[in-house]
Structure formats: structure tokens, C-alpha cells
Amino acid sequence: xxxxxxxxxxVKALSNNKLRGFLTMLGIIIGVASVITMxxxxxGSKRSIQAEISEMGSNMIMIHPGxxxxxxxxxxxxxxxxxxxxxxxxxxxxxRYVTYVSPSVNSAGQAVNGANNTPTTVYGVNLDxxxxxxxxxxxxxxxxxxxxxxxxxxxxxxxxVVDELFPDGExxxxxxxxxxxxxxxxxxxxxxxxxxxxxxxxxDLIIAxxxxxxxxxxxxxxxxxxxxxxxxxxxxxxAIDEISEILRENHRLKPSDEDDFSIRSQQExxxxxxxxxxxxxxxxxxxxxxxxxxxGIGIMNIMYVSVTERTREIGLRMSIGAKGIDTLAQFLIESxxxxxxxxxxxxxxxxxxxxxxxxxxxxxxYIQPWSVFxxxxxxxLTGVFFGWYPAQKAAMLDPIEAIRYE
Amino acid sequence: xxxxxxxxxxxxxxxxxxxxxGDETVHALRGISFTIREGEFVTIMGTSxxxxxxxxxxxxxxxxxxxxxxxxxxVSVRTMDKNQRATLRNRKIxxxxxxxxxxxxxxxxxxxxxPLMYNPQCKAAERRQRAIAALEAVGLGDRLMHKSNQMSxxxxxxxxxxxxLVNNPAVILADEATGNLDTRTSFxxxxxxxxxxxxxxxxIFVTHNPxxxxxxxxxxxxxxxxxxxxxxxxxxxxxxxxxxxxPRQEDY
Ligand SMILES: Nc1ncnc2c1ncn2[C@@H]1O[C@H](COP(=O)(O)OP(=O)(O)O)[C@@H](O)[C@H]1O
Ligand SMILES: [Mg+2]
Numbered sequence: 001x002x003x004x005x006x007x008x009x010x011v012k013a014l015s016n017n018k019l020r021g022f023l024t025m026l027g028i029i030i031g032v033a034s035v036i037t038m039x040x041x042x043x044g045s046k047r048s049i050q051a052e053i054s055e056m057g058s059n060m061i062m063i064h065p066g067x068x069x070x071x072x073x074x075x076x077x078x079x080x081x082x083x084x085x086x087x088x089x090x091x092x093x094x095x096r097y098v099t100y101v102s103p104s105v106n107s108a109g110q111a112v113n114g115a116n117n118t119p120t121t122v123y124g125v126n127l128d129x130x131x132x133x134x135x136x137x138x139x140x141x142x143x144x145x146x147x148x149x150x151x152x153x154x155x156x157x158x159x160x161v162v163d164e165l166f167p168d169g170e171x172x173x174x175x176x177x178x179x180x181x182x183x184x185x186x187x188x189x190x191x192x193x194x195x196x197x198x199x200x201x202x203x204d205l206i207i208a209x210x211x212x213x214x215x216x217x218x219x220x221x222x223x224x225x226x227x228x229x230x231x232x233x234x235x236x237x238x239a240i241d242e243i244s245e246i247l248r249e250n251h252r253l254k255p256s257d258e259d260d261f262s263i264r265s266q267q268e269x270x271x272x273x274x275x276x277x278x279x280x281x282x283x284x285x286x287x288x289x290x291x292x293x294x295x296g297i298g299i300m301n302i303m304y305v306s307v308t309e310r311t312r313e314i315g316l317r318m319s320i321g322a323k324g325i326d327t328l329a330q331f332l333i334e335s336x337x338x339x340x341x342x343x344x345x346x347x348x349x350x351x352x353x354x355x356x357x358x359x360x361x362x363x364x365x366y367i368q369p370w371s372v373f374x375x376x377x378x379x380x381l382t383g384v385f386f387g388w389y390p391a392q393k394a395a396m397l398d399p400i401e402a403i404r405y406e
Numbered sequence: 407x408x409x410x411x412x413x414x415x416x417x418x419x420x421x422x423x424x425x426x427x428g429d430e431t432v433h434a435l436r437g438i439s440f441t442i443r444e445g446e447f448v449t450i451m452g453t454s455x456x457x458x459x460x461x462x463x464x465x466x467x468x469x470x471x472x473x474x475x476x477x478x479x480x481v482s483v484r485t486m487d488k489n490q491r492a493t494l495r496n497r498k499i500x501x502x503x504x505x506x507x508x509x510x511x512x513x514x515x516x517x518x519x520x521p522l523m524y525n526p527q528c529k530a531a532e533r534r535q536r537a538i539a540a541l542e543a544v545g546l547g548d549r550l551m552h553k554s555n556q557m558s559x560x561x562x563x564x565x566x567x568x569x570x571l572v573n574n575p576a577v578i579l580a581d582e583a584t585g586n587l588d589t590r591t592s593f594x595x596x597x598x599x600x601x602x603x604x605x606x607x608x609x610i611f612v613t614h615n616p617x618x619x620x621x622x623x624x625x626x627x628x629x630x631x632x633x634x635x636x637x638x639x640x641x642x643x644x645x646x647x648x649x650x651x652x653p654r655q656e657d658y
Binding site: 002005012016312313315316317318319320321322323324325326399400403 | 511
């Protein structure tokens, strides 16, 4: 018997028992739909975290004073002040894989403009900082190298600070605000970056020359952080090695000494953050996969029932010329039809559910074509795998006994 | 004498069929030999357990004898494998069963087309046309699209007969084909078999009802796996006349 005819028989058998066919499919529909939705949600949040992290800066490497804070060892004051200006200069001049380098010193405090005030943080940096953190100046201009040399009281302000201090929408450029007791002239307003993946407002800051913050606010000479950019993401590890070598030499550490600084990269942060979502994705997909398996067992069960119910039909078909292979194919196609139809509906439901999650809960989703293809393929295989034994049982029936079966 | 010139459709040579039940061997057929020629209408009779069904299964290539030779349309069946026998059933044999065995919720024409579905040489258009012709031959030309559950027992058995005819078989094998029908409907079906006989078809009709034997051209009697009688019927009764003499049933 040819495929078209076998297909017609399968369709007919299913349409003779629509409700049962649908209930059997339901297992597959739920399985496939949940695999697709779970993967879409998992991949969506992973991608949005990755996008936000790359928004935070370009191939960032962050150097902090003090060694790795493992084992709860108390850090001495010396350790906390291990990063010096000469470290910064050496990283600027002696490395091949590092492009931008900026010091960072910061202080939290109150910014005041007349009657308006807001708590915020002032970051003392150099001009490379804007490149590393991907800040752009929207209005006005950046401060200059000259401003850094003279520790000028100038600053750039983020959108949140502007909104708080200038609620009437005046142009803040050229205006003078106070941070603590120090007056700062605003030279530029930063383009808004919004919130990052950790929920931090990236527009709630003031940027000033590091010399100004060091001398006029903190009264220190060391650096709280050095932040740089690797040439490309791929060179991150080489850049870290170079930096570490320079710092160990500058700090005169013996080979047996632990580092008195720690280096973290953006890449590392990204993989740390996405490893959680990766894990979640795998878990969710595994649960969804199990429901697909349960759906498959449902098919097997119903196919066994179908074979038993139709024993006489099988006997009749054999007596009028059906071969074993015809019978096998008939039931196999039926179970594949159930699983593939269920799979198709499942794909539609899954994609629909993912889009609904995105629209209603504003949750990021990403539907990977391979996940759709994969769950569909698994589904077809489920049909073959779980349909095989019942179909085999049908094909092995003895026509004489089958046709007299009551 | 004229019979001798007709083609042999079936030849059995010393057919034996043993079943092993535990330690015991059941001899269902103990050396059956006969020849059936084209155009014969043979009834096989015998009490329950005499081996009728086993014989019919053998003739229908559903079962293989323990020993002996079986030629169907000149071809030896004994050496054939399962698939070859399936093809042989599809081309050379038409089965009619006691309980009709129609596919449920399926139209008459689809039921009749079924054997041709397993014949790849027969295309859809030809299939349909032959099924219509077969249904017309059994007097159901006006019920092509009726589903099996919308038909009476007699109609269902006629659909089954049409299904047995549609592949133009060498022999029609009927197993108690009137066993589930009331007297009147039985005669209607018998009229149909006589009509097919008159058209030259070869029919083997298994029954335990001796009355039916009077309407066939030859009677074979089985007992304990042996043939105890094999006689041509000199006075074939006419089923149509018998039907006409039956008292009219109440219509309701
Ligand atoms: N599959 C089988 N296994 C064992 N014994 C069988 C089998 N089929 C038939 N027989 C035995 O063979 C004998 C003939 O049976 P059967 O051909 O069905 O007779 P009938 O159809 O005339 O009633 C009986 O004794 C029956 O029990
Ligand atoms: Mg019997």
C-alpha cells in the first residue's frame, strides 16, 4: 500500500476518535509548547543580560586594591591603598593589549542646586573613562586634560541628577552646583543609559576629574580602582596577564606572595551572571522534556489500545492482502501523525505563549530557531519510538486469530 | 464430461494439519484430497470440530498445512512465504465472513475498495470504478455512500460479497456467510451466490446447515478431519423460488 493511502487510513482512524486523539496529542502539545516557551524565556533573559553587560562598557577590566577576598582574611589599610598613580601610568605605557585606562575614585554625598538636592555619587576619572563605560556627552562638552592637571572644579552630570536638580527643565550646562561643600561647574550632560542588569541606575552619577575628587573631596593620593579596556574581548586574558605582571613588579611582590590587588573582567561578570540563567534554562528545558516523554508514553498507551480495539480490522486487512509491513506502517504513521500534529500545535502554542509572556509580563524572550526545530524533531522521534512497539505488535498478529477476535 | 474440460482452480493432495496443544497433537485435517474446477459452487459441511475452518484457512492461504500439496490456480502454495501468500490472497481470493468484518464508520464503496488498496497496480480511478461495478453486481448500486453502521445485516453481507468480488478472484471463500442472518435474508444472500455461480464464479461455502447444500452444485462432507462424502448435486434448488415461497414478513 502506498504512503498516500496509509496516510488517509491514519487520518480516518484519528477522525473516528477525535476526542481521544486530541487528548493524546495534548501531552505532546504541552510538552513541545513548554520546551519552546521555557527556552525562549531562558534565552531571552540571557540575551538581555548579555546586552546590558556589554552596554556597561567595552571589554572592561576592573582592578581593585587588595587580594582576592577569599577565606575571610582581614585586609590591612596598606592593602586597600596598594593602587598608585604610577601603576596607572605603567599600564598606560607598558601594555600591548590594553587600550583605554582610567583611574577611579568616588565619593557618595549630596548634590545641591539652590533648593533642590539629591543623594548621588561623584566619580573621579580621566577622559578614557567615557570610552570604557560608553558614556557619551549629550549636551555641552567633556572636561579637558588641562582640567585634570589643575584639578578644576568642573563636572559632567547624568540624566537622573539633572532631573532632580533642574526640575524646571533649564539648561544645566554652565550652571554651578555643589557636591558637599565643593562647587562644581557643569560642562556637559551625559546621554542616558538607563538601568543595568543589576538594577543600578547608570544615570545617577556625577563625573569629575580624578584629581579634583582626590584632592578636594577625599584628600587621598592612592586610587580606589583602575578600570581599562582590552583591545578586543578575545584579548581579555592576555591583557589581564600583562596588568598583573606590571602590578606585581611595581608592588615588589615576591613569587611566593599573593597578589595585593584583584582583577575582574566584564567577560567574567557576564559569564557569571549568565551561568545562572543557563542553569535555569537547562532545568526548565529538562522539566519540559520530561513532559514530552510523558506525552510519548501517552501515545504508546493509546496505540496499544487502538491495536487491541482494531484486532479484527487488522485480521481483515491481512486476509485481503495486507503484508506485515503494511500493518506496521499503518500504525506507525498513525502515531507519527498524532505526535507531529501535536508537535505543530505545540510549536504554535509555545511561540504564542512566549510572545504573550513578552507582551503581558514585559519579560525578554528569544525564540531560537533550533529550539523549535529540535523539539519538533524530538516529537517526531517520540512518535516513531513510542509507536513502534504497538505497531510491531499489530504486524505480528496471526490473521486467523485476529479476524475471529471478539 | 463437460466439467473435465474446465480449468482446475484448486487441487489438494493429501493435506494434513496438526496442532500441537501441550503434549498432545490435534489432527485437524487427516489427508484431504480434492480438486475444484472453475465455475463450481461447493458446500463444505460437517459438525463442529470436524475441520471446516482449518480447511478454509488452508484454502485461503492464511494457514500452511503440516504436509501435502496445495495448488491454487496452478501455483504451489506450500513453498510460499508470508508476504507471497499475502499477495496471493490479494489477487486470487475473495473472503466472505460470518460477521461481515466491514470497517466501522466507513462507506460501502470504501469498504469494497479496500482489497484494491493493497494492489499497487490498481490506481485510484480504476479502484473506484471497479468498486462501483462490484456494488452494482450485488444490488447496492444505490447505496454506495452508506456507512456500514447505517445498513442492515443483509446489506452488510452484500457489501462484504462485493468486497470479495472486486479483485476478480479465482475463488470466493465463504465461512458461514449466512450464519448471522435470518431465514429470509439468508435466502436473499443465497440468491446472490447462485447468481454469481451462474455468472461462472467458483465458490466454496462452508456451512453446518445441510439445507444450504441443496442450492450448490457439489457437497463435500467432513468428519474428524476426513472427507466422508463428496457428491455432485444433480438437483440444484433455485434460491429465488424458495425466497418467493417464504411467508412475507411483517413490515415495520
Ligand atoms: N489453532 C489451533 N490450535 C489447536 N487446535 C486447533 C486450532 N484450530 C483448530 N484446532 C482444532 O482442530 C479441530 C478442527 O477445528 P476447526 O477447523 O475449527 O473445526 P470446525 O470449523 O469444523 O468447527 C478442532 O478439534 C479444534 O479444536
Ligand atoms: Mg469453524
